[in-house]
Amino acid sequence: MRPDPIRRVVIVGGGTAGWMAAAAITRVLGEMPGLSIELVESEEIGTVGVGEATIPQIVLFNKMLGIDEAEFVRETRATYKLGIEFVDWVRPGHRYVHPFGFYGLDMKGIEFHHFWLKGRELGDPTPLDAYSLGIVGGLQGRFAHPRPDQPSSPLSRLGYAFQFDAGLYARFLRRLAEANGATRTEGRIVDVERDPETGHVAAVVLQSGARIEGDLFLDCSGFRGLLIEGAMAAGFEDWTQWLPCDRAVAVPCANGGDRQPLTRSTARGAGWQWRIPLQHRIGNGYVYSSAHLSDEEAAATLLANLDGVPLADPRLLRFTAGHRRRAWIGNVVALGLAGGFLEPLESTSIHLVQSAIARLLTYWPTRRFDQLEIDRFNAAHVCDYLEIRDFLVLHYKATERADTPFWDYCRTLEPPPGLAGKLAIFGANGRIFREGNELFTETSWLSVMVGQGVEAGGYHPAADLLSDAETLTRLQHIRQVIADTASLLPHQDELLRQMGCGPVPLAAAS
Numbered sequence: 001m002r003p004d005p006i007r008r009v010v011i012v013g014g015g016t017a018g019w020m021a022a023a024a025i026t027r028v029l030g031e032m033p034g035l036s037i038e039l040v041e042s043e044e045i046g047t048v049g050v051g052e053a054t055i056p057q058i059v060l061f062n063k064m065l066g067i068d069e070a071e072f073v074r075e076t077r078a079t080y081k082l083g084i085e086f087v088d089w090v091r092p093g094h095r096y097v098h099p100f101g102f103y104g105l106d107m108k109g110i111e112f113h114h115f116w117l118k119g120r121e122l123g124d125p126t127p128l129d130a131y132s133l134g135i136v137g138g139l140q141g142r143f144a145h146p147r148p149d150q151p152s153s154p155l156s157r158l159g160y161a162f163q164f165d166a167g168l169y170a171r172f173l174r175r176l177a178e179a180n181g182a183t184r185t186e187g188r189i190v191d192v193e194r195d196p197e198t199g200h201v202a203a204v205v206l207q208s209g210a211r212i213e214g215d216l217f218l219d220c221s222g223f224r225g226l227l228i229e230g231a232m233a234a235g236f237e238d239w240t241q242w243l244p245c246d247r248a249v250a251v252p253c254a255n256g257g258d259r260q261p262l263t264r265s266t267a268r269g270a271g272w273q274w275r276i277p278l279q280h281r282i283g284n285g286y287v288y289s290s291a292h293l294s295d296e297e298a299a300a301t302l303l304a305n306l307d308g309v310p311l312a313d314p315r316l317l318r319f320t321a322g323h324r325r326r327a328w329i330g331n332v333v334a335l336g337l338a339g340g341f342l343e344p345l346e347s348t349s350i351h352l353v354q355s356a357i358a359r360l361l362t363y364w365p366t367r368r369f370d371q372l373e374i375d376r377f378n379a380a381h382v383c384d385y386l387e388i389r390d391f392l393v394l395h396y397k398a399t400e401r402a403d404t405p406f407w408d409y410c411r412t413l414e415p416p417p418g419l420a421g422k423l424a425i426f427g428a429n430g431r432i433f434r435e436g437n438e439l440f441t442e443t444s445w446l447s448v449m450v451g452q453g454v455e456a457g458g459y460h461p462a463a464d465l466l467s468d469a470e471t472l473t474r475l476q477h478i479r480q481v482i483a484d485t486a487s488l489l490p491h492q493d494e495l496l497r498q499m500g501c502g503p504v505p506l507a508a509a510s
Contacts, residue, residue, distance in 0.1 A: 004367040007034050010214030012189065012204060012227055014041035016052065016166050017336025017353045018220035019173035020061075024357045026180035027065050029364065037181065040204065040212060042188040052166040053081060053263040053276045053347040055439075056100050056159045061354045065176060070499045075172045077279040077501075078164035080261040080492055082138035084346065086451060088267040091400045096127075096451035097262065098346070099134035100159030101146075102443050104478050110460045112478075113446050117430050117459035119475045122468055128450050130479045133158055133486055142489035143261045154485050161347070163263060163276045163283075185212065192231040200331040200369075201231055215367055216331050218360075219338040228324055228334035235325040236340075237382075242393045242416060243321035244409065245271045245343055249298045250285035250315045254308030257282075261492045265345060268301060269293065270406040274344065275307070279501055282307055287343050292406040319343075323385040328374045333360055340385055345395060348388050351439065355384055387438040390419040391448070398423075398452035423454065430456030 009025060011018050022039050029035060062072060072078065083099035090096075104112035116128060129135045133154040137143065147155040178184065187206035195202045203213040204227075219227040228234045240246065255277070264275040271288030286302040293301075299314040323340030327333065336353045359380055363373045396410035397419070415423065418435070425431050426449055432442045450456075466474065 002366060005032065005034070006215045006365060006367060007036065008214045009035070009037045009216045009218065010204065010212055011037065011039040011218045011220055013220035013222060013338070014039055014170060014174070014184075015220065015222070015336070016170050016173075016350060017338075018218075019170045019177060020350075020353050021218050021220060021335055021357055021360075022177035022182040023065055023173040023180070024061075024361065026177050026182050028361055030180045036183070037177070038183050038185060038212065038214070039177075040185045040187060040189065040206070043186065052169065052350055053084075053163045053274075053344070054161040054350050055347050056161045057351050057354060058161055065173075067176070072172065073162070073164075073496070073499055074501055076162075076164035076168040078162045079278055079496070080143045081161045081163050081263055081347075082134035082143065082158075082261050083132075083263075085139075085260075085262045085264045086267075086395070087264060089265070089272075089395060089399060089401075090451070090453045092403075096447075097129055097132070097135040097138065098444060098447040098451065099129075099132040099138070100161060101132065101134045102157045103128060103446070104131040104475075107474070108462050108465045110462045111432075111442065111446075113450075114430060114460040114463040115466070115471055115475065117456050118463045118471055121459075122472060124472055124475060126475065126479060128447070131475075131482060133482050134160075136482055137486040137489045138260055138262045140486060140489075141258065141260050141491050141493070142486060143492040143495055144489045154482050160261075163278055165278060165280075185210075189226060192227060194231060198330065201227060214331075216333070216365065219332055219334040220336055222337045223319060223341065225324065225334060225338040227332045228327065228329065228338055232326075232329040232332050234327070234329055234334070236320070237322045237325055238320055239322040239389055240320060242389065242413065243343060243396075244289045244291065244406070245287045246318065246320055247290045247295065247298065248285050248287045248317045248319070248343075249295065249302055250283070250317065251302060251306070251313070252281045252283055252311045253306040254311060255280070255282060257307035259491075259493055263347060266305075267401070267407075269404045270298070272345065273302060273305060279496065281311060287345070289406055292404070292409075321389075323382060325382075326378045327356065327381040328377045331365075331369055333377075335360075339381065342385065342388050342392060345392050346388070346440075348439070352384060352388075355439075356381065384439070386416075386418065387435065387440070390416050390422070391440050391444070393419055394423075394445075394448055395452060398449065398454050400453065423449075426454060427457050429458045430460065 018039055026037055083097045085097045087095045106112050146158040150156050189204045190207050191205035193203045201217045203211050205211050266273045270293035273286045276283035286298045288298050319341045327339040335356050363377050397415050399411050401407035432445045434442050
């Protein structure tokens, strides 16, 4: 046995990030001899979670934890999610969906969209959305699980995620973590003690006077970064120039409107409004630029655009887009909002927590804290944020809107180099390249580029291996198969009822 193992892990802060970390570590490493996991949180300090939409990687995380999906859906009042609908982003009245899964069927060794591009040149005006089962079924309120055992069916390539109550998810994970040996300590941290020789955090001191020592500290304290910034002075990379939204006002409302398994993002005059339908309520928020809109105006706009009666007073959140320059310093690792923030336009907040936890488990340290591994962790952390940032900026940059000062700023901003390169390549020949293991796939980049009105300058020459007539015939057949398959999917509400999810009284939804 190694002589220098980590014995005491202290997680500072609960919420989604803290309990995800506690659940994952106890599940994967809980049998390590002498390992203790202690989470410190204060009920006096609220969490930011206002309702979460996720991306398909959450399915893998839950499976890793051994979570039964039906139980999870019931306990967190979750709904399913097949993608994100974007309304009014290109211009008022325009909409498209960024789906999970794939479009159409790859042929002749190249991606399907090249045949779709060729079809457009041949006069077929069918939108790209018609070739995605997730979009066609989702807009009809239908959902089914993927069927990899049916490789010839569009169901084999369907992707999905969840929309759930973040507070309930944290509680659900807390039960799992505590069952696997994690302990929770209630208290507000008032001081951080550091080792004078190493500079590492030695202990946190609570208001009660209790002193909690640790070998490894995970900072899940939210925006303030109590350890990573307050004690370790990590520094922050500010991306406001590309992502000018710095405020959000959030409020839940009673269920109303449609019941589609989709998150909706609607562009507003100084930002955008989210709509996350859960079983028992709808989560809503307006993400906006305070340089272009007052807090009072933002709240009024949000309240005027709800599908049901508000269930609470609007809650204001302040943030800065960007990331800690180092997420791991010494024996402190920042997770979640303590490590950085990117607006939830593509539902990446929980994924960034999940990704950092997975990376931490890969580089699980000893008390030596090898600097080479820490450097690799930090480089990957920055890369995660850079790749997502470029994808988010695409939504703002590729727009026709110039009807407000905010949109005029976004439309004319100079894109980051990575995004500029992707736009140039797609504009030349309709090609999309995924860099290494970046989060968003070629399908995602295609969806948003096409959805936002970016024009391709051509298509792959291999698409001409099919005659014009054959191309049009195959396109028609593919969209017919997708339409027929979608019509056979069950409605999401029926599936939820089969899983034991009943209607929730309005009083219980607040």
